[in-house]
Amino acid sequence: MSYRFMRILVMFDLPVVTAADRKEYAKFRKYLIKSGFMMMQESIYCKLSPNSTLADAAIENIRKNKPEKGLVQVLKVTEKQYAKMEYIVGEGKTEVLTSDERLVIL
Numbered sequence: 001m002s003y004r005f006m007r008i009l010v011m012f013d014l015p016v017v018t019a020a021d022r023k024e025y026a027k028f029r030k031y032l033i034k035s036g037f038m039m040m041q042e043s044i045y046c047k048l049s050p051n052s053t054l055a056d057a058a059i060e061n062i063r064k065n066k067p068e069k070g071l072v073q074v075l076k077v078t079e080k081q082y083a084k085m086e087y088i089v090g091e092g093k094t095e096v097l098t099s100d101e102r103l104v105i106l
Helices: 021-036 050-063 079-083
Strands: 006-013 038-041 043-050 071-078
Touching: 006 050, 006 079, 043 050, 050 071, 071 079
Parallel strands: none
Antiparallel strands: 006 043, 006 071, 038 043
């Protein structure tokens, strides 16, 4: 198993018209947060994965916990591709290191 860091981006557009819709939205959002995803923008969440195999497992879990209505999209990119993201307006905000420098091998 190789350790090529991957990023999983989840983008969603869910209806919030009825109370049941809002409940489904909140349930899905809470699932993402409990699964280690961090909000990049409203309705866009991101997670760092140590390799492609674990990223695929996380994506499969998203499929199992998807809401009934709306649109949910997932994009898996390498850490190197993610690092090339350009900020056109504004700047990125993060509370954690976004590189593999934080990796400690014992």
